[in-house]
Amino acid sequence: MSQVAAQARVEFRVQPGQYRHWRVSVDGPVATLIMDVAEDGGLVPGYELKLNSYDLGVDIELYDAVQRLRFEHPEVRVVVLTSGKDKVFCAGANIKMLAASEHSWKVNFCKFTNETRNDIEDATAHSGQFYLAALNGSASGGGYELALACEHIMLVDDRSSVVSLPELPLLGVLPGTGGLTRVTDKRHVRRDLADYFATRAEGIGGRRAQAWRLVDEIVPRPAFDKAVRERALALAASRPSADGAAGRTGIELTPLAKTRSPGHETSGEIGYRFVTARLDRSAGTAELTVSGPDTDAPADVAAVHALGADFWPLAMTRELDDLILDLRTNEPELGTWVLRTEGDPRRVLGYDELLLTSAGDWLANEIVHFCKRTLKRLDVTSRSLIALIEPGSCFAGSLLELALAADRSFMLDGTFSDDRARRAGSGGQEGVPAVVVVGPANLGALPMGNGLSRLATRFAGDEAGLAAAARATGRPLGAADAAELGLVTFAPDDIDWDDEIRLALEERSSFSPDALTGLEANYRFAGPETMETKIFGRLSAWQNWIFNRPNAAGPDGALRRYGTGQRAEFDRKRV
């Protein structure tokens, strides 16, 4: 598995016609998402995906399916998530795959699967697409965690089907896809019962599973399919947006054009229409540049529907989303991402305005939430993020979020004495310094996982600072003003710029990658915590620790010995 990153690049773009593990059908307001994993369809050789166990490839398709249901089937109100196997819902993450994976792969895999489960909850919360888990057989480990991401869990009651979190007793690791957090904080299972449940490898089914709140309904097998169908239809009819949704027509998420410069020892480039990344492997950096729109925003939301996947905010966000996933998985040694934008700030604000004033339109709503999710992906990315704000850039409104998501930002005070201003496409004019603009999109429409806007998180506990920044809404701010308002970290001038940036990047690359990951995971989420920040902060950190310990990952550890017939050998010291 350690060869994966080195040998084969993982590609996150997928089309329904290519799915190997999922079947999607839509019948009016009810969609059915059937997990039917191809045993021989593993992303890399070395394991069989038995019993609906999954690897990253299975989850890439799931992410795509969840996303398409929102954009392509907005009429859907209920999504029934079930299994195409006879007696099993899902056995969770494939253990052979996990055991053979190197640490960074395991961690990255868990992060993506966590994001996809959060996406399911986000679809329920913000697209009105209610997820119903129909467990027509046992749901174990990650399989039960997938069900936990749904809002209603129905379990077949047949004396053999159970839900379980067997990770601790069988593998010596945690349920790493939010299970521990959702059992207590979402489903309100009492913590002592939750403790017992997570140590009981054989799981819990029937009435006890229901009484303990592990599932919502149990239904005898003969009546199961009918009960699920009726429940789905009843839910669909009772959803707040049931009436309005029926008349919606989805848009197609057309294939994403992407180029990659021929592989190279030291450099490379990944290109899309509005997003590019320049990879510098010797410096350990990736420079991401997001281009603003090349036309003004259309006059009304009807044009958004007409443009569909070509509408700039959607096109750009899809590209950025794919790029983040690509770099995270395929370029683990590029530890610093430099974030740039190019274009006209006013145009960005125009697109923001169209979207935010069309919040009642399902597609406008979807695009805003997709933008929110993509920015959240950035927040939990274990790379140092440095924003460079230069003449010709368009850090305004939704694109200002990139700078606010960064660990640090540098904004040029004045202009460059050389001609760098003009390299910046549409927005760059000689002699015109960079501006940043706070827009309505920065004031709550794109919240982080902690429930706050990036601006509110930035000024956590500094109400006056937050109010001052908010008051500047709509005003193009030069470097001095932006620094004064606390919107950027540093504002060097032309004389210092190159040295200061170079030193900052070189220094960042010289630090321990692990310590940086820990630092950023702590600093990026000041203020309140939510289930989401708990999952990415607390739960993932403990899991990462456990993944690193010989008791799990050592040659005699539980994860490595699973299935060999040999018991694990533990260092019994409690830490």
Place this chain on the structure above:
Amino acid sequence: MSQVAAQARVEFRVQPGQYRHWRVSVDGPVATLIMDVAEDGGLVPGYELKLNSYDLGVDIELYDAVQRLRFEHPEVRVVVLTSGKDKVFCAGANIKMLAASEHSWKVNFCKFTNETRNDIEDATAHSGQFYLAALNGSASGGGYELALACEHIMLVDDRSSVVSLPELPLLGVLPGTGGLTRVTDKRHVRRDLADYFATRAEGIGGRRAQAWRLVDEIVPRPAFDKAVRERALALAASRPSADGAAGRTGIELTPLAKTRSPGHETSGEIGYRFVTARLDRSAGTAELTVSGPDTDAPADVAAVHALGADFWPLAMTRELDDLILDLRTNEPELGTWVLRTEGDPRRVLGYDELLLTSAGDWLANEIVHFCKRTLKRLDVTSRSLIALIEPGSCFAGSLLELALAADRSFMLDGTFSDDRARRAGSGGQEGVPAVVVVGPANLGALPMGNGLSRLATRFAGDEAGLAAAARATGRPLGAADAAELGLVTFAPDDIDWDDEIRLALEERSSFSPDALTGLEANYRFAGPETMETKIFGRLSAWQNWIFNRPNAAGPDGALRRYGTGQRAEFDRKRV
């Protein structure tokens, strides 16, 4: 250092007369706590405690001093925390000590130092003893984190004194004593500035330190002592309880009697007056038994002052506190703690009532908060906690918290057919089944680190369950009622009891100790998060992960190579 646990037991009991590293002086409402670490006073050989760097021994004295100021000097309103060295406040945790320590020692050390810093904040919040950090020289790493635990930080402004968090750039680890959390969540330093600060090994001093909120005041050296004195007096005069406190007379925290049975391969016993622990090394368990009071509660709070350290709640809590620290540090392989009580539930409730109805009395207040802190220590202890509720036990009110803190509890339904009822001292009578009693102490007086009572945490999201439990206040509940109300996990009868307990304990010992630590760290804190749960949950988990990684702790890692003149070698993969 790995020999510490095996060879020399660490003892947490200490008296001011024995302090090697701290001097305490009290002058009316102002106490001064001077850190003056003896270089040759390390807890174990192998390192010198230069520049006021500290090890566990230094922190044991600090904990004692903070505790005694509350009980022995209740007239104190302001505690000035400063250094006895000329040009340095504190260099943080001793790096040679850390580098040479095994993983479990590092983690346990950080946990205790975190608890002591939380104690400082607790003294400010709940005893009205305001901590003022007077940085008469540089405060680095853990030294600055100690200052962060204070409410007001004064830094000498002399062009050389700085505050810094150099752990990341110099050692490849995190500031592990709450620094990252307090910088953003307590002091509201903007996160990009906080990021820069934590990468700048040389620190920040003077005006910039103040402008960035890293310190509250800067004062030129010649004026420093006077400014600190004046600030302390002004704060003392303005504290809410300034007037009332002057007339208070402290009580002495007399030496704690403790016996330890001669060391033994497989068993041992630690005994105090009201608390005992039976150690079973082959089973990997410690059985802690807390005895209830052997007399009824006195009639009024005057008697509490007269009894002082002999007052049962205080005596018992001090013993339990010492035992928790002892077992955590000296017995890392005893992974399961069985919690028992013995005595008369009504008497426990009587003591609770006296304390809770005397909340205006400083000593009653101190005892309740000390009980709260000791229970919090249990919550963050990385051991499985199993409460056994048997005939003769007194799980009522404050002692019921032990069962609520446990990961699981078992309550005997009925009585034992053999004579086990009578072994249980005062409360055990043949033929009388166990009861548990919810008391006023369970309804908010003893909150967990998440700010909720253990009962509210237990029923997080289940308002009806919480209300039903609260309605049972004062009513002795048999096993069936307690189980029905969700106050205990399981209620087996005499026939099943022995087997069920044995299996539960054996099973627990068979699991991965690491996975159990992670499981418990997640389950124990459902619901809201606070700075405290962030420190013990998120920050500590990331630090533990980093401590385990070759980039820090490997032979070429930053922590091991510090001071050798060789740069660390990093695996550059970002995880």
